[in-house]
Amino acid sequence: MNYGELLKLLAPESILALTLLLVLGADATFLSGRAPGLRRAVAASLTVAGCMGAIYWIFFFPIHGHLFSGVLVVDPLTQVTKQVLLLLTAATALLTLETAFTPHVGEYFGLQLLATLGFLFMVSSEDILTIFVALELASLSLYMLASFAKGNLASAEAGLKYFLYGGLASAFLLFGFSLLYGLTGETLLAKIAAKITTTPRDPLLVVAISMVLTGLGFKIAAVPFQLWAPDVYEGAPTPSAALIASGSKLASFFLLEKMMTIGLSSAVGSGAFHALAAGWVPMLAMLAGLSLIVGNLTALAQTSVKRLLAYSAIAHAGYALLGVIANSSQGFVALLFYVMTYGFTVLGAFGVVAVVERQTGSDRLEAFAGLSRRSPVLAGVLFVCLLSLAGIPPLAGFFGKFYLFAAILRAGAPSLGILWLVILAIALSAVSLFYYLQVLKQAFVREAPLELPFSVKPSTQLVLILLALCVILFGCAPDLLVSKLLLALKAAAPGLVF
């Protein structure tokens, strides 16, 4: 392994790091003292150019390999996921133009890029050391992004809460990792799995698995580790919340799936109601069930739309966990399809919230009144995104849920023991329609006292329309993405196809 090869494997990450330096440098030198609008425009264009450059590189120079026998893995599946992550960041950067909460423009966009760099490494890591470092790179950047509106008490508080809960979670994760290392003497996930099969089941292993799940459960905001999510989504600047909800979710779920199916593949257990067996499947089944119930039912009572989206994100973490529980390649593909389309959808919803918040100064339900007359485009995007989140065909959210249910039913086919979870998920997705329609009712039926049209930046309109089109496209032709993911999974490490 020489440095040339290393650089080739890490070209997208290097492009992103160079962009980061460029954004900071440009903002600190010839743009200092200029109008904030211009600085934001330049920083956002550079960010988007960097992300697009990295996507272009992955697309036209496909290269695969394992570095140091798997410390860093670059295969077709990680590359597809990285492209989606980069798209999500580019869209977030463009939506940031709609807000003006900070004079520190270069740093804000720089941190977005740094967080994305962390996501990319999370996707590529299969060793507990690199997983930890990548996770911390992403987390530390996200803590700062959440508290970036320094003069705003809500933002400072959101960042601090995110930090405290996050620190607790990474301590748990680390202790779990240290136990895994102690039990097996290995740090590579694949080798850990191989050692676990040969040793008899140890109570310490159960402790290690629960601690790892605590740490990762925090990242995906699954109940009972969700306490930070509503406060952070509500208090953080909207683009930061959007990145936490989309990119961070996708990277964390990818990491969780790898951790479970590679690292702990020999401690699966069973989540069937009549044959519970110790392992990570019953633990995750419990997290999923609780997330579905708590997320969907608490969302019913919310009056702040960002908070509502937070509880809906908790519920969606519950749905996505079904894909991990299925523990099959079909489940993996269903999970990725679901989380990717969820990222696009929630980014669209947050984009609309950002505009409404800027124009009315509030993200309460009442602030959305008369949206369909004040800005038909925004209302249309909100309509598509929220109905997709609720799972209405023919939008992407419907097929996402459909694939998840199909994957988990097929995985438990002989006994259908996991059916209880599927029934719960379907019943609660009917409940979820109620709170999404509450928002849409405000936007389309209620009248605002003073219905002045919103002024929306052309770039924001373009991004939002593209996101909504993606949601419709992947709803009408889900095969476009699913077949790509399946091919990538088959071409990836054969150990992943099961």
Place this chain on the structure above:
Amino acid sequence: MIGLSHYLALSAILFSLGLLGVLVRRSLLVVYMSLELMLNAANLALVAFSRFNQNLDGQVVVFFIITVAAAEVAVGLALIVALFRLRQTTHIEDLNTLNH
């Protein structure tokens, strides 16, 4: 003779003390110190396992954890200072703007 189990017991005690501190103490700075204690409990376990498993991977991991923890200190203290400037408090019960 001090063996692996002694180190693990100490590490578990440190971790529990840290967790207790996070849950019980009311000052942000003390909570923050307790978090660091939990990280160091994991470090101790890693070093002990590394010593008794006769392989160096664990010690390498510890060096990275120490570095990351230092970065975390920088971010964490900055966040506490940012809050202090707005609220003149480092009390955890004053983090209540966002509770509805």
